[in-house]
Amino acid sequence: MAPLSTMSRALARSAMKQATTVRTISSTPAVLGSSSTFSSPFKGESKSTKVPDFSKYIAGKSSGNALFSYFMVGTLGAISAAGAKSTIQEFLVNMSASADVLAMAKVEVDLAAIPEGKNVIVKWRGKPVFIRHRTAAEIEEANNVNVSSLRDPQADGDRVKNPEWLVMLGVCTHLGCVPIGEAGEYGGWFCPCHGSHYDISGRIRKGPAPLNLEIPTYDFGEGDKLVIG
């Protein structure tokens, strides 16, 4: 019984050795000769199974290739970045007001028609705008207020471009009513809805409103023109 088992083991070992040698033959690299050198272990191979010689196509030095590929990567990256930037920009520009809308959003007022000590209300972008031609006494009164005692501290000089002309949005900062001119305890504006008193500079002095009346962007044009917007 013993010799039979040793013989079978020896047989198996030799078979395995043969298998490994076969495998090493089949995996030898095929670049030994200059011509097609992949020698198949199989009989009856056809010409199409031969691996051709690629040595002609191997790059001589790789620096030019690296430069070219980095150049292409960088160029395509730059074009993509420019495209992404202008895509976002065009979407944002699309949302902004167009030139015809901006042209309609301005209001011109002839100041020569407003006598001293009078209010004028004009409509601008759907909201009333108060324009008051203030007298010298009113300007002095506005300047004599102790700014630090105000709820929304703001000097009169910061609210007007020309102290003679007070231009402000006629919307109460409390809940958006339109205040009444030349009324209230401070000689300025009075909001009838909840009783906010504004002084002659449009600053909140008494009542529930938290802020002074808003000042729109405006400019004094040529002559007696006032351009709001």
Add this chain to the structure above:
Amino acid sequence: MSTAYNVLFRRNYTMLGAVFAGAFAFNLGYDSLMTKIWDNNNKGRQWKDIRHKYVEEE
């Protein structure tokens, strides 16, 4: 290795800087080229071409 490779592409931050600078330059050039083509296609039809007929000197 060429100097362009060594200066621009060897370090990542120089590569990125070169890419963004290139994107900026490309954007300017492309925009002006396209504007030129557009103006050329619409010659005589835009407001800036006919403005002098309607607006007197200010």
